[in-house]
Structure formats: structure tokens, C-alpha cells
Amino acid sequence: MRRYARTLVAFALATTVAAGSAGWASGNAQQALTGPPPGTAAWRADHALGRELPDPGRNTPDEVARFFRGLTAAQQQALVVSHPLVVGNLDGVPVELRYQANALSLQASHDPRYARLAGSAGQRRQILAFDPRGRGQVAEVFGDLRTARHVAVVVPGSDIDAGTFDRTNDVYGTPAGMAKALYARTGPGSAVVAWAGYTTPVGLGIDAATGWLAEAGAGRLTRFTDGLAADGVPEPAVFCHSYGSVVCGLAASRLRAKDLVVLGSPGMRADDVADLHTDARVWAAKDATDWIGNVPNVEVAGLGHGPDPAAPEFGARRVPADDARGHTGYFAPGTDSLRAFAAITEGKAR
Structure with a gap:
């Protein structure tokens, strides 16, 4: 009762x-934020490596991890620089690359809400994901x-x-x-x-x-x-x-x-x-x-x-x-x- x-x-x-x-x-x-990270359209259109990049909306983290393990260090860095918002938010990407990518995204952001997330000189924060949408x-x-x-x-x-x-x-x-x-x-x-x-x-x-x-x-x-x-x-x-x-x-x-x-x-x-x-x-x-x-x-x-x-x-x-x-x-x-x-x-x- x-x-x-x-x-x-x-x-x-x-x-x-x-x-x-x-x-x-x-x-x-x-409104719930779902789906692949920002910058996915440009990522999908990028064939600079001579092969398709893993699809953020379709490939599993295991498949993403295998793809990145098959790249040279130079190729990995090229993706970090070209697509920081995707690399920084894509589950399965090695954590070190995600830190680098998100540091670049934060440096490029002009939103004062995010300035502190970049950290100070010599004390960069380990940001494993950064999605500025919403x-x-x-x-x-x-x-x-x-x-x-x-x-x-x-x-x-x-x-x-x-x-x-x-x-x-x-x-x-x-x-x-x-x-x-x-x-x-x-x-x-x-x-x-x-x-x-x-x-x-x-x-x-x-x-x-x-x-x-x-x-x-x-x-x-x-x-x-x-x-x-x-x-x-x-x-x-x-x-x-x-x-x-x-x-x-x-x-x-x-x-x-x-x-x-x-x-x-x-x-x-x-x-x-x-x-x-x-x-x-x-x-x-x-x-x-x-x-x-x-x-x-x-x-x-x-x-x-x-x-x-x-x-x-x-x-x-x-x-x-x-x-x-x-x-x-x-x-x-x-x-x-x-x-x-x-x-x-x-x-x-x-």
C-alpha cells in the first residue's frame, strides 16, 4: 500500500x-548530442594517404585502433594536424594522439569558455576529448x-x-x-x-x-x-x-x-x-x-x-x-x- x-x-x-x-x-x-565528431565530412573526403580513413559513424573502436597501428608516425601526425577535432574525439585512436589533437583544437578555439582547458605553458592538460558543439x-x-x-x-x-x-x-x-x-x-x-x-x-x-x-x-x-x-x-x-x-x-x-x-x-x-x-x-x-x-x-x-x-x-x-x-x-x-x-x-x- x-x-x-x-x-x-x-x-x-x-x-x-x-x-x-x-x-x-x-x-x-x-537536445542530445549524438553521432560522429565535428569535422567528419572533411575526414571522410580525405584520401591523401591513398586509402579510406575509418568512418567515425560506422567503424568500431577496435577497427579504428587497428587502422592507426598500421600507420607510420608521420602519417599519424599528418592526421592530427589535418583533422584535430576528429582525431581528438575518435574512440580507438591512441591516447597520445588524442591529447595532441585536442591541444590543437583548443589553441584554435576563440571561445573564452575553453581557454583554461588548454592549460598554461609547461602544464598542458591531458584532454582526451573536446567537442565544442552545443x-x-x-x-x-x-x-x-x-x-x-x-x-x-x-x-x-x-x-x-x-x-x-x-x-x-x-x-x-x-x-x-x-x-x-x-x-x-x-x-x-x-x-x-x-x-x-x-x-x-x-x-x-x-x-x-x-x-x-x-x-x-x-x-x-x-x-x-x-x-x-x-x-x-x-x-x-x-x-x-x-x-x-x-x-x-x-x-x-x-x-x-x-x-x-x-x-x-x-x-x-x-x-x-x-x-x-x-x-x-x-x-x-x-x-x-x-x-x-x-x-x-x-x-x-x-x-x-x-x-x-x-x-x-x-x-x-x-x-x-x-x-x-x-x-x-x-x-x-x-x-x-x-x-x-x-x-x-x-x-x-x-
Whole structure:
């Protein structure tokens, strides 16, 4: 009876938002960025190497990786210079070439939102993806993916884009801040990727209550981890914050991950761990002061994201989070949750 009542309440709230706040909700509606990277048309038309280049919309990351392994260093550099936006965003391209390509794209950008992403002299940032379209999408690496024995990927939630990727307020609610904190805790034998590679919801409108942006993000995240594997990077632990856990839930069955960790999750669009159809170990963290606990864990007519992954009946392994504070405190230094995240990344947690 209690669950039925919660369902009715959730449906009523959702209907009120959709009907009574339609102007506000539609004003925040986002169009998911999908498909191949910018510059693909010129890439497809380029036959300077005397052979077709791999098609960003058709070839798999494994096929892309094989193609690049068959090129000379000079040929690789020619593609970096001629097509930086494609090389920098094409999963399966060696990470070093992606760093170079994205550095060139950032240098060529005149948008002030992206100036800091280029880094300063002598301190170039390791930008693994940079797509300037729309609100902008970015991925950054902390550590050395080539030598790392343990790798993690951080998937953020709502209100994250190139402009808020590494904002200085609410640092541990940003992908860069979360990744930096995790890398600092794990040390030089690890590498952590801050992945803001999908269109996130803005605010608490209909986008945040539905799964359409998460579905598009799930495809992009899956291809991204396939690209890491194709380049010889160890299978990562994937950390999914807030709406990012909806992305990870929809991607789980085909996501290359040794661990799947959700924190501050509104639901994963799955009934329980078995419903995720993944071989990864599934973990969940939620602190008592997180406002996400006030969100009804239901899914009705496409609204809502289903059961709470931190509830015992979901079947996830529990991450201690009693000393985390609020919705963005899970990666704060000194917390039990950050210590547990580091242990998961390094394969020490059981």
C-alpha cells in the first residue's frame, strides 16, 4: 500500500511539473548530442594517404585502433594536424594522439569558455576529448593511462558541460574535481578519467526525470570504454554520480567495467543488480543528508528512474558514506566514501 501511495504521489508531482511548469521545463530542454565528431565530412573526403580513413559513424573502436597501428608516425601526425577535432574525439585512436589533437583544437578555439582547458605553458592538460558543439563536452585524464595498473572513469550528473566541467565552486560536484580527488587518493599507479561526454540535463525539469538524455549518453559511454580497451587501457572502475547513474544503468549490460559504482543515485532504470545484466561488481553510496533521498524511487510512464540502488533489496554492495555531506560530498578528501572509492579502483575492496 505504501509503495502504491508513493507511486501516486510521484506521478502527481511529475504531472504537475509537466503541465503547470511547462514553460520552465521546456526552456531547459536539451537536445542530445549524438553521432560522429565535428569535422567528419572533411575526414571522410580525405584520401591523401591513398586509402579510406575509418568512418567515425560506422567503424568500431577496435577497427579504428587497428587502422592507426598500421600507420607510420608521420602519417599519424599528418592526421592530427589535418583533422584535430576528429582525431581528438575518435574512440580507438591512441591516447597520445588524442591529447595532441585536442591541444590543437583548443589553441584554435576563440571561445573564452575553453581557454583554461588548454592549460598554461609547461602544464598542458591531458584532454582526451573536446567537442565544442552545443554546451561543449570534455574528457580529461589525471595520471598516465599508458602505465596505470588501475583506471577509473567518473561520469557526472546534471548541469555539467564544458563550462562547468572544472568550476571552482562546489568542486567535488564537478567531474574534474571528483577525478582529481580520486587520483590523489590512489596515487601514481592509477589513472582517472573525468568524462563529461554526453548532454546532461539542466536543472530539475523533464529531462532530469526521464531517460532520453541518459540513453544517448549510454551509447557514448559504451563506445568510450570500448575505445579505452582497444588502446590497451585496463578495464576501469566506473563511478556514476546522480543522473550519471541513470546513464550507467542503461549502459551496464554492454559497458566494459570491472566495477560500477553509483553515488547519490535517483535510480538506474533497473529493478535490482540482476536486472543490470552486468558482470561488473555493483556498488552504491548515499549519505543521509543527500537531497536525492527525497526523490521518489519509482518509474511511471517514463518518469522517474526506479528503485534506489542504495536500498538493501537492490543487491548492490554498500559503500560507507555517513560522513559525506550533501549531494556532492562523496569525493571530499578525508571521507569514508573516498577511501572506499580508492580501494575499489585499486581492486582492494571486497
